[in-house]
Amino acid sequence: MEVARELRRALDQQELRVYYQPVHDLQDSRLVGVEALVRWEHPERGLVPPGEFIPIAERTGLIADIDAWVLDQSCRQMYQWLAQGAPLSFLAVNVSSRLFARRELYAQVAQVLHDTGLDPAFLELEVTESAVMDDPEDALEQLHRLRELGLRLAIDDFGTGYSSLLRLKRLPVQKLKIDQGFVAGLPWDEDDAAIVRVVIALAKSMGMQVHAEGIEQVEQARFLLEQGCDLGQGYWFGRPVPAHEVDWSRAPTISL
Numbered sequence: 001m002e003v004a005r006e007l008r009r010a011l012d013q014q015e016l017r018v019y020y021q022p023v024h025d026l027q028d029s030r031l032v033g034v035e036a037l038v039r040w041e042h043p044e045r046g047l048v049p050p051g052e053f054i055p056i057a058e059r060t061g062l063i064a065d066i067d068a069w070v071l072d073q074s075c076r077q078m079y080q081w082l083a084q085g086a087p088l089s090f091l092a093v094n095v096s097s098r099l100f101a102r103r104e105l106y107a108q109v110a111q112v113l114h115d116t117g118l119d120p121a122f123l124e125l126e127v128t129e130s131a132v133m134d135d136p137e138d139a140l141e142q143l144h145r146l147r148e149l150g151l152r153l154a155i156d157d158f159g160t161g162y163s164s165l166l167r168l169k170r171l172p173v174q175k176l177k178i179d180q181g182f183v184a185g186l187p188w189d190e191d192d193a194a195i196v197r198v199v200i201a202l203a204k205s206m207g208m209q210v211h212a213e214g215i216e217q218v219e220q221a222r223f224l225l226e227q228g229c230d231l232g233q234g235y236w237f238g239r240p241v242p243a244h245e246v247d248w249s250r251a252p253t254i255s256l
């Protein structure tokens with residue numbers, strides 16, 4: 001209850017921050033996109049990670065306001081970056097499964113795109129498997145409507161929930177994000193390696209892009225590249241940072 005009350009205040013007093021984590025093309029190591037990740041700059045507790053307040057925000061309904069705020073802020077930022085000539089091709093924003101249940105997502109996203117002026121082709125929304133699989137028919141309809149706005153859709157944390165492959169095939173989704181839990185064991189853990197190979201093959205055969213999260217070591221990036229994974233994100237490439245620390249002008253120095 002107390003955290004919920006504080007969160008309300010955090011929104012009103014602008015204590016939330018959007019951090020951006022770089023996403024690199026594994027083929028040539030270029031920075032190609034960013035993922036927006038929310039933080040709470042608490043006056044006493046310091047920078048609070050989303051894992052500590054998103055679940056509470058979801059239970060209290062505040063999540064709709066938080067996600068709308070993050071979407072608005074990050075779309076404005078992306079608009080600015082593009083205006084400055086940043087070679088970024090996408091901004092990824094997380095969307096809570098709770099927003100799916102409430103069916104107000106379409107109107108919210110349309111509003112933000114209108115307000116910020118960001119070309120929807122640069123926006124990617126990340127949804128989790130469970131958001132989509134809980135009520136597949138409804139989710140399918142909502143995803144198709146979102147796609148009509150001209151944005152792209154990604155499944156986040158793929159492999160941690162349950163997916164019906166039959167349903168996955170019908171989803172208007174352009175990307176699968178391999179969960180960091182599978183990347184952690186690469187390249188030595190044989191189970192992780194097998195799972196990652198299969199997910200990459202699955203995504204490719206369905207015409208989707210594959211994006212791996214949680215890359216902390218160069219060996220992991222190399223394995224993923226060898227297996228045909230398109231994009232990589234993780235501490236090895238760069239941590240989530242405030243907007244002014246995102247250095248899109250730097251030439252790629254990382255070589256796999």
Ligand code: C2E
Nearest residue numbers: 037038049050051070094095096214215216234235236240
């Ligand atoms: P996610 O969307 O899967 O984001 C990836 C998480 O992995 C981020 O944690 C990121 O900081 C972390 N990460 C990135 N690279 C590495 C790495 O190399 N090693 C390790 N160990 N971790 C890495 P973060 O920022 O704490 O966010 C956690 C989760 O909170 C996100 O997972 C997402 O589900 C949720 N979240 C974050 N921002 C938002 C938001 O604005 N709205 C909603 N609804 N959820 C959000």
Ligand code: MG
Nearest residue numbers: 035094126156
């Ligand atoms: Mg995400």
Ligand code: MG
Nearest residue numbers: 156157179213
């Ligand atoms: Mg994830």
